[in-house]
Amino acid sequence: MNLSNLHVTRTSRAAKAAAVVGALILIVLIAAPWWAGRADMRLMGELFLYLALASLWNLMAGYAGLVSVGQQAYVGFGGYMLFALTIFGGIYPLGAIALAGVLGALVAVPVALLIFRLRGAYFAIGTWVIAEVFRLSFAQVSALGGGSGSSLPVGIVKSLAASRSGREHLSYWLALGSTVIVIAAVYLLLRSRNGLALTAIRDNELAAGSLGIDIWRTKFVVYVVTAALTTMIGALIFLQKLRISPDAAFSVNDWTAFVIFIVVIGGIGTIEGPIIGTLIFFVLRETLADLGTIYLLVLGVVAIVIMLKAPNGIWGLIRGRFDIELFPLSFRVKTTHPSKKG
Amino acid sequence: MAAFLQLDQVSKAFGAVTVADALSFDVQSGEALGVIGPNGAGKTSMFNLITGTLSPNSGRILFDGRDVTRSSAAKRCRAGMARSFQVPQPFSGMTVFENAMIAATQAGGMQGRAAEQLCLDVLHQTELLDRANTLAGGLTLLGRKRLELTRALCARPKLLMLDEIAGGLTEAECGALIQTIRDIHARGVTIIWIEHVVHALLAVVDRLIVIDFGRKIAEGAPKAIMESPEVQEIYLGIEADA
Numbered sequence: 369m370n371l372s373n374l375h376v377t378r379t380s381r382a383a384k385a386a387a388v389v390g391a392l393i394l395i396v397l398i399a400a401p402w403w404a405g406r407a408d409m410r411l412m413g414e415l416f417l418y419l420a421l422a423s424l425w426n427l428m429a430g431y432a433g434l435v436s437v438g439q440q441a442y443v444g445f446g447g448y449m450l451f452a453l454t455i456f457g458g459i460y461p462l463g464a465i466a467l468a469g470v471l472g473a474l475v476a477v478p479v480a481l482l483i484f485r486l487r488g489a490y491f492a493i494g495t496w497v498i499a500e501v502f503r504l505s506f507a508q509v510s511a512l513g514g515g516s517g518s519s520l521p522v523g524i525v526k527s528l529a530a531s532r533s534g535r536e537h538l539s540y541w542l543a544l545g546s547t548v549i550v551i552a553a554v555y556l557l558l559r560s561r562n563g564l565a566l567t568a569i570r571d572n573e574l575a576a577g578s579l580g581i582d583i584w585r586t587k588f589v590v591y592v593v594t595a596a597l598t599t600m601i602g603a604l605i606f607l608q609k610l611r612i613s614p615d616a617a618f619s620v621n622d623w624t625a626f627v628i629f630i631v632v633i634g635g636i637g638t639i640e641g642p643i644i645g646t647l648i649f650f651v652l653r654e655t656l657a658d659l660g661t662i663y664l665l666v667l668g669v670v671a672i673v674i675m676l677k678a679p680n681g682i683w684g685l686i687r688g689r690f691d692i693e694l695f696p697l698s699f700r701v702k703t704t705h706p707s708k709k710g
Numbered sequence: 711m712a713a714f715l716q717l718d719q720v721s722k723a724f725g726a727v728t729v730a731d732a733l734s735f736d737v738q739s740g741e742a743l744g745v746i747g748p749n750g751a752g753k754t755s756m757f758n759l760i761t762g763t764l765s766p767n768s769g770r771i772l773f774d775g776r777d778v779t780r781s782s783a784a785k786r787c788r789a790g791m792a793r794s795f796q797v798p799q800p801f802s803g804m805t806v807f808e809n810a811m812i813a814a815t816q817a818g819g820m821q822g823r824a825a826e827q828l829c830l831d832v833l834h835q836t837e838l839l840d841r842a843n844t845l846a847g848g849l850t851l852l853g854r855k856r857l858e859l860t861r862a863l864c865a866r867p868k869l870l871m872l873d874e875i876a877g878g879l880t881e882a883e884c885g886a887l888i889q890t891i892r893d894i895h896a897r898g899v900t901i902i903w904i905e906h907v908v909h910a911l912l913a914v915v916d917r918l919i920v921i922d923f924g925r926k927i928a929e930g931a932p933k934a935i936m937e938s939p940e941v942q943e944i945y946l947g948i949e950a951d952a
Binding site: 371 | 795801
């Protein structure tokens with residue numbers, strides 16, 4: 369290889385094609401209110417919110433190595449903040465969602481200072497304990513219905529849009545918009561200088577520290593940003609549900625176990641993994657949900673088989689075989705041909 | 711003139727095992743210091759103490775005029791230290807080029823095209839250019855050792871610390887490595903080099919220290935040190951009067 373004939377690129381033909389296809393899919397999805405039924409839109413809205421949660425958990429666990437099983441703390445906190453800020457603060461719901469994000473970040477700071485003292489499995493259990501503390505605390509707030517929860521008053525719901533279909537369209541677009549923003553933010557972060565540092569931490573903390581990367585600070589920033597965005601997604605989830613209770617808001621099954629399932633089967637530590645995982649999860653859920661407990665057994669079997677046969681998830685399997693990336697993050701050193709300069 | 715790097719009575723023990731026992735020595739700016747000693751003598755632990763991977767039980771470490779004893783590894787790296795690991799620590803899921811880019815952007819403070827060009831130049835120098843797009847986890851041990859050197863060079867350090875990078879090389883490769891390290895030294899980079907391949911070490915360093923049981927047992931001109939009966943006995947396992 370001759371040094372002067374080399375150049376470095378971060379794009380590829382597959383990534384360019386993926387960008388075009390992705391843009392087309394996005395346009396079709398934005399137009400869903402004109403082609404999809406009410407139930408389909410509801411399902412897709414839920415799918416987008418799960419995809420956002422999974423992408424955030426993947427950033428935190430897959431890259432920063434923070435395996436939290438307590439993200440339901442922020443989902444539930446977001447839901448309760450939406451209710452509290454709209455009911456008692458009289459704030460417009462969309463403003464309340466944004467404000468909930470800020471409050472989520474503020475709450476995450478002391479939580480991080482506390483649980484960052486723990487390592488590995490102790491960290492995971494610590495996050496779960498914190499989430500339980502959140503659940504028990506909100507169950508004490510009688511103004512928000514205590515242990516039995518409360519509903520969002522009709523006046524607040526109607527302030528979003530007068531008609532039912534108007535509200536459904538808005539909540540669909542909010543879900544779609546939030547997942548696009550989350551994935552775009554994760555992608556841009558990982559492409560930046562800080563993203564390179566984060567990927568280095570994913571692979572080897574000892575070497576990362578010795579190469580000047582401030583591991584604690586990087587993890588702290590990722591944790592707080594993830595918490596803020598998870599809080600906003602939580603607020604959106606309960607804006608769709610219109611009803612909140614401590615058990616639903618802080619459910620470890622709904623907001624963490626399923627999310628981990630999605631990320632692990634899709635491919636942890638990749639942007640594509642959560643997307644594939646979310647699609648598989650919803651296909652399984654929609655085809656098997658009527659079977660009751662058998663559905664959960666099937667989820668468990670799928671998770672075990674994939675962990676044994678494809679430890680890097682389904683995307684890991686695909687990438688290993690075809691060497692492609694839909695979200696181009698890697699650097700490629702290529703030879704420049706004199707005829708077509710790159 | 712104050713020393714560039716100064717260890718002042720640095721001690722570290724894990725329970726009954728002492729890895730550094732009141733270790734003191736100076737390294738002058740622009741010097742190349744060689745470190746030898748038997749396996750388990752505490753050479754790598756000394757690097758861990760200097761770079762901040764370990765913190766000492768007592769003593770002080772001064773670098774470039776500042777007390778860094780309590781600084782993190784990341785802070786010391788940004789102050790101008792870079793090391794290679796004896797047991798390679800690659801970013802396995804990233805390519806060889808990306809490993810270099812991390813060093814250039816995070817430790818070397820470079821950006822964009824300039825960082826990419828530096829990485830290409832260094833990879834050329836360390837003969838890893840044709841593996842640039844290979845995942846670091848897929849490299850052979852020799853490749854991983856070269857990657858350690860690559861990353862340390864891409865960090866553009868003022869103090870370069872090399873931990874046994876010549877082992878396993880052929881005669882020709884070893885010659886190329888010596889030339890590479892000489893070139894870096896000639897640019898004014900201070901070097902500390904732990905090495906069992908003594909002839910490679912002697913081709914580069916100005917001064918040697920010998921470490922055993924975490925203590926410095928000898929220090930001085932390479933030739934005199936290698937010929938001293940004490941070193942021959944302890945380091946080479948040869949009886950002094952044999």
